[in-house]
Amino acid sequence: MKMNAYVAGVGMTTFGRMMDRGMKSTGGEAIETAIADAGLQKSDIQAAWMSNAAAGVLTGQECIRGQVVLRGIGMGGLPVVNVENACASASTAFNQACAMVTAGAYDVVLACGVEKMYLEDKAKVFGAFMGAVDVEQLKSILDGLQKSAAASGATEASKSAGKNRSMFMDIYAAAARGHMERYGTTIEHFAMVSAKNAYHGSLNPRAQFRDSLTVEEVLASPMIAEPLTRPMCSPIGDGAAAVVIVSERKMRELGLTRPVRVAASVLRSGWDHGPAAEGVAEVCSREAFEQAGIGPGDLSLVELHDASAPAEIMGYESIGLCAKGEGGPLVASGATRLGGRVPVSTSGGLLRKGHPIGATGIAQIVEITEQIQGRSGARQVAGAKAGLSHNGGGSIGTDAAAQCVSILTAA
Amino acid sequence: MKMNAYVAGVGMTTFGRMMDRGMKSTGGEAIETAIADAGLQKSDIQAAWMSNAAAGVLTGQECIRGQVVLRGIGMGGLPVVNVENACASASTAFNQACAMVTAGAYDVVLACGVEKMYLEDKAKVFGAFMGAVDVEQLKSILDGLQKSAAASGATEASKSAGKNRSMFMDIYAAAARGHMERYGTTIEHFAMVSAKNAYHGSLNPRAQFRDSLTVEEVLASPMIAEPLTRPMCSPIGDGAAAVVIVSERKMRELGLTRPVRVAASVLRSGWDHGPAAEGVAEVCSREAFEQAGIGPGDLSLVELHDASAPAEIMGYESIGLCAKGEGGPLVASGATRLGGRVPVSTSGGLLRKGHPIGATGIAQIVEITEQIQGRSGARQVAGAKAGLSHNGGGSIGTDAAAQCVSILTAA
Numbered sequence: 058m059k060m061n062a063y064v065a066g067v068g069m070t071t072f073g074r075m076m077d078r079g080m081k082s083t084g085g086e087a088i089e090t091a092i093a094d095a096g097l098q099k100s101d102i103q104a105a106w107m108s109n110a111a112a113g114v115l116t117g118q119e120c121i122r123g124q125v126v127l128r129g130i131g132m133g134g135l136p137v138v139n140v141e142n143a144c145a146s147a148s149t150a151f152n153q154a155c156a157m158v159t160a161g162a163y164d165v166v167l168a169c170g171v172e173k174m175y176l177e178d179k180a181k182v183f184g185a186f187m188g189a190v191d192v193e194q195l196k197s198i199l200d201g202l203q204k205s206a207a208a209s210g211a212t213e214a215s216k217s218a219g220k221n222r223s224m225f226m227d228i229y230a231a232a233a234r235g236h237m238e239r240y241g242t243t244i245e246h247f248a249m250v251s252a253k254n255a256y257h258g259s260l261n262p263r264a265q266f267r268d269s270l271t272v273e274e275v276l277a278s279p280m281i282a283e284p285l286t287r288p289m290c291s292p293i294g295d296g297a298a299a300v301v302i303v304s305e306r307k308m309r310e311l312g313l314t315r316p317v318r319v320a321a322s323v324l325r326s327g328w329d330h331g332p333a334a335e336g337v338a339e340v341c342s343r344e345a346f347e348q349a350g351i352g353p354g355d356l357s358l359v360e361l362h363d364a365s366a367p368a369e370i371m372g373y374e375s376i377g378l379c380a381k382g383e384g385g386p387l388v389a390s391g392a393t394r395l396g397g398r399v400p401v402s403t404s405g406g407l408l409r410k411g412h413p414i415g416a417t418g419i420a421q422i423v424e425i426t427e428q429i430q431g432r433s434g435a436r437q438v439a440g441a442k443a444g445l446s447h448n449g450g451g452s453i454g455t456d457a458a459a460q461c462v463s464i465l466t467a468a
Numbered sequence: 469m470k471m472n473a474y475v476a477g478v479g480m481t482t483f484g485r486m487m488d489r490g491m492k493s494t495g496g497e498a499i500e501t502a503i504a505d506a507g508l509q510k511s512d513i514q515a516a517w518m519s520n521a522a523a524g525v526l527t528g529q530e531c532i533r534g535q536v537v538l539r540g541i542g543m544g545g546l547p548v549v550n551v552e553n554a555c556a557s558a559s560t561a562f563n564q565a566c567a568m569v570t571a572g573a574y575d576v577v578l579a580c581g582v583e584k585m586y587l588e589d590k591a592k593v594f595g596a597f598m599g600a601v602d603v604e605q606l607k608s609i610l611d612g613l614q615k616s617a618a619a620s621g622a623t624e625a626s627k628s629a630g631k632n633r634s635m636f637m638d639i640y641a642a643a644a645r646g647h648m649e650r651y652g653t654t655i656e657h658f659a660m661v662s663a664k665n666a667y668h669g670s671l672n673p674r675a676q677f678r679d680s681l682t683v684e685e686v687l688a689s690p691m692i693a694e695p696l697t698r699p700m701c702s703p704i705g706d707g708a709a710a711v712v713i714v715s716e717r718k719m720r721e722l723g724l725t726r727p728v729r730v731a732a733s734v735l736r737s738g739w740d741h742g743p744a745a746e747g748v749a750e751v752c753s754r755e756a757f758e759q760a761g762i763g764p765g766d767l768s769l770v771e772l773h774d775a776s777a778p779a780e781i782m783g784y785e786s787i788g789l790c791a792k793g794e795g796g797p798l799v800a801s802g803a804t805r806l807g808g809r810v811p812v813s814t815s816g817g818l819l820r821k822g823h824p825i826g827a828t829g830i831a832q833i834v835e836i837t838e839q840i841q842g843r844s845g846a847r848q849v850a851g852a853k854a855g856l857s858h859n860g861g862g863s864i865g866t867d868a869a870a871q872c873v874s875i876l877t878a879a
Contacts, residue, residue, distance in 0.1 A: 058568075058571070058572070058573035058574075079604060081602075081604065110530070110531055111524070111530050111531070113522070113524030113525050113530055113599060114524050114525065114528075114530045116603060117525075117598065117599050117603045117606075118599055118602075118603045119521070119522050119524055119525045119596055119599030119600070120521055120522070120552060120553070120554040120557075120599050120600040120861070120862050120869075121552075121553065121554050121600055121601075121861070121862035121864065121869040121870065122552075123737075124737045124738070124862065124864045124869040124870065125602045125603075125604075125864070125869075127737070128602070128739070128740070128864055128865060133737055133738060133739025133740065133864065133865070133867075134736060134737065134738075134739045134748070134751075135736065135737060136563075136735040136736050136737065137553070137737040137870065138551055138553070138560055138564060138735070139551060139552040139553060140549055140550060140551055140552075141531060141532075141533075141550040141551075141552065142531070142532065142548070142549070142550060143531040143532050149549055152547075153549060153564070156568065156571070156573055157469075157567065157571070159571070159573075160469070160567070160568070160570070160571025160572065160573060161469070161571065162469035162567055162570075162571060163469075185530055187528065188524060188528050188529055188530030188531050189530070189531040189532055190532075191492075191529075191536045191539070192527060192528045192529045192536075193490060193492065193536075195528075324547040324549070325545060325546065325547050326534075326535045326538070326544055326545060326546060326547065326548040327535070327544060327545075328539070328544025328545045329539070329544065337545070340545075450531070450532070451531050451532035451535065453532065453535045453536070453539055453544065454539065454544070456544075458531075458532040458535040459532065459535065459548065
């Protein structure tokens, strides 16, 4: 559906390792920040879409995750919908919230994503990722990844799919090898993505990692799943992000000085298709540009789902920043670095800002909103007018299980 | 929001213990049945809201549950939103699907609920219910339930809250004791609910339990959590239910001969309040009747959330079939039995049709739809014109964490 909704307020916690904070703590902080940012009260919120991907497996909070977080800050009574779409959970919550406001069902709603991943038991955390594919096919998926790694001549260290790392890094590694073979993309290109996002993250006070990294440092880091070294893989993390969405009527009533318009938000699930076919990210992006009435050339900035460095390069191509196969040269050109033609993942991205799964899609919206409002400090994109968020999750067949592409513009 | 949507097709599996069937099998069957019932093709479905409550803990399918089920029957590409609200998960999916159609976002959508609960490891199943309260407060909740049971003089067998049964049966038992003390409700009243729903279930080919039960047999059954005997507690179960929702425009285009209108659907979460205050079920019911423009006296039938027998009696009062405290006498009067003034849980209810958690709310919609369409066979309510579904889930503070009340009418 064609969206007509406005971002009235945003909030997020610093992402990172917070052994002393649970979902109620981080979720509550993000929500209170977003509501205050909108100049509203908790009682103004008419409905909430709450996103989390893995609390059932990780903390035992299998159900009513949103109600638990909201009750922690004294909010109850309102409609609460707990939504999940793996790593695209938060953008799904955002999409649904915007759709309901567009529809006229509500004037003021909340979308919040929250995840608690750092536990004493790391095996449990990595195990949770296995739940983002068809678990009945898990064994054959793992076997396939291992065979692909072995056939490519990958080092011994990277052949045990899903061991001591998210299985998704093996999925990304296989895709990266395919991109290298097909298009001549190099491991240096992937390292450039990590170094660029480390630079962006160094400018973001809420990023999980603030240290800079050179291309050489990225290449010299420990191998996780060939060709991915550690800084080419997003970390696990704790944190929350929230956004208050309002109708056009409410936006005018509030007299927002720097309103940001949700010009498009397209959610779709993936399907089985060959590598040459258009995938779910391509379809969502195309439809989002149609909805917004702009093209890739009109974007001031992009927050990409760089769960791994090659995913950012493939993302460039999916959303149309460059042609298929040209993602490597694009990052090499500097176009996607702050100061370049279209800065990508100015927040530091999933690689450096961090990736608390169920919070990520809304953290992207927070970054784009603040950029358009001109309050991004040292990493401000001058004159930012339009930004795109690209958030994918899970794996189904040969594609992401869920993909959401949203476009925000200066109202 | 005021709903304007239509049920074009329904489908559900038999509920029960199906050790050889997973969510893909039951979910796929329910969806294919519903789409065929609507006279549509899979490719006609524009979006899907998929409900499940506990697959993460129970089967490891923590994420993308809906996409996995849909891919199993060759459906992909469409927007899929996985929603969760504990035992009210399916009504939440239904509510969201109806809202989006009402809003004009789509003409043809799917809502499906599916749950797989029978596993070799029963402790795991009962443990999953612990995830439907605030898990950070689990210990104090269990302590409180145990103290309440001990103080009431409950038998030893019923004092270990959450052991070898769902913790929710202890929550219901405590509420039942409160109702007995406050209003003079008796254990016989609860047994009458179970016997009535057993009679209804005996007439439903898709019910988990088809055997009849007398009040005496219910009373003589093993004590689970005083005063609840086994037939006063809903069983665990496997199964799925699905519904195709269409817009008014599409309803006319399809030329449906027996269209059923979604006249209201109200979703809210609970909050902390005293026993005398209006709770979330009361608020949802009041708002649903306002939306539908009818009152409790206009209902032909009701599907109540009888997760336990006392919950049905309290539900009568919440939705206004009788005054507070009059639920016991109401069931004793026979008014809620087939042939009575307003038959309740003609399907057999959660107690006898079964309660595969994430499927229940949509199974209620299936029952009401078929009743209004006059195709309920031996349990048909003559001239059924309007039905109400009441689906609650989880526990937050002193209330259900989520509640959804929907009203369907002959279009």
